[in-house]
Amino acid sequence: MSHLKIEHIEKSYGERSVLKDVSFSVQEGEFVSLLGPSGSGKSTLFRIIGGMTAPLSGAVYLEGEDITGKRGSISYTPQSPSLMPWRTTLQNVLLGQEIVGKKDEEKARDMLERAGLKGYEQAYPHELSGGMKQRASFIRSILSPQSLILLDEPFSALDEFTRLDMQQWLLSIWSEYKRSILFVTHNIEEAIFLSDRIIVLSDRPATVVKEFNIPFDRPRREDLLLTEEFLHWKKLIYQEMRVLNE
Ligand SMILES: Nc1ncnc2c1ncn2[C@@H]1O[C@H](COP(=O)(O)OP(=O)(O)OP(=O)(O)O)[C@@H](O)[C@H]1O
Numbered sequence: 001m002s003h004l005k006i007e008h009i010e011k012s013y014g015e016r017s018v019l020k021d022v023s024f025s026v027q028e029g030e031f032v033s034l035l036g037p038s039g040s041g042k043s044t045l046f047r048i049i050g051g052m053t054a055p056l057s058g059a060v061y062l063e064g065e066d067i068t069g070k071r072g073s074i075s076y077t078p079q080s081p082s083l084m085p086w087r088t089t090l091q092n093v094l095l096g097q098e099i100v101g102k103k104d105e106e107k108a109r110d111m112l113e114r115a116g117l118k119g120y121e122q123a124y125p126h127e128l129s130g131g132m133k134q135r136a137s138f139i140r141s142i143l144s145p146q147s148l149i150l151l152d153e154p155f156s157a158l159d160e161f162t163r164l165d166m167q168q169w170l171l172s173i174w175s176e177y178k179r180s181i182l183f184v185t186h187n188i189e190e191a192i193f194l195s196d197r198i199i200v201l202s203d204r205p206a207t208v209v210k211e212f213n214i215p216f217d218r219p220r221r222e223d224l225l226l227t228e229e230f231l232h233w234k235k236l237i238y239q240e241m242r243v244l245n246e
């Protein structure tokens with residue numbers, strides 16, 4: 001049984017059709033990226049999987065259970081970081097654990113330090129930069145207890161090197177925690193470097209046009225980015241995306 005299964009999801013806003021017959025699945029412990037043009041419907045799909053929005057038709061299953069329109073079964077981090085302005089950074093990252101009554105402050109402090117946020121534990125969101133907010137909300141979702149994590153472009157506000165650091169960090173945490181991750185990005189390199197599998201979505205209305213299994217061994221190191229093999233995958237996926245944008 002797949003961990004997550006999306007079946008025939010359709011969604012429109014008024015006349016505008018956003019998702020058209022979207023179906024795919026994620027296996028236990030798998031890292032899957034959704035790659036698609038801007039405005040194609042990726043965040044909308046995430047909101048549906050996270051139970052924030054109902055689809056017009058179709059269903060979302062987690063471990064075989066129908067969770068369509070239900071919140072809380074999946075750890076969902078929206079695209080723009082949604083830290084609570086009245087809580088400190090530390091209180092914000094502990095939110096997901098607090099809800100289930102299992103706070104591990106030591107681990108939270110350790111993660112904040114690894115994400116370069118040491119010294120900001122007691123700071124409020126308005127005192128953080130955009131990238132810092134992204135990192136804090138990302139830590140919150142990693143610390144949440146759910147077995148599937150949805151990440152919607154968590155690194156888009158970071159410079160190239162911080163981004164690489166965070167990608168490495170995400171991979172080390174993922175291998176340590178063994179969760180399933182569904183990741184949205186429009187960065188091809190990022191998708192290849194991180195994923196077991198990449199699902200390419202078409203322009204709006206989004207539908208699955210192609211899937212790629214990424215064969216690189218793990219753990220993956222930064223120098224992978226400079227290999228011929230990596231470039232080969234980049235070209236392949238780039239060509240696929242280019243056709244979509246024509
Ligand atoms: N609440 C809403 N009401 C009306 N239209 C919406 C709403 N949310 C999204 N849309 C429309 O749905 C389409 C897809 O938006 P969505 O945010 O899912 O795209 P995306 O693929 O995540 O884009 P990006 O890569 O830029 O984040 C857009 O045309 C957008 O205008």
Ligand SMILES: [Mg+2]
Pocket residue numbers: 042043044079152
């Ligand atoms: Mg989006």
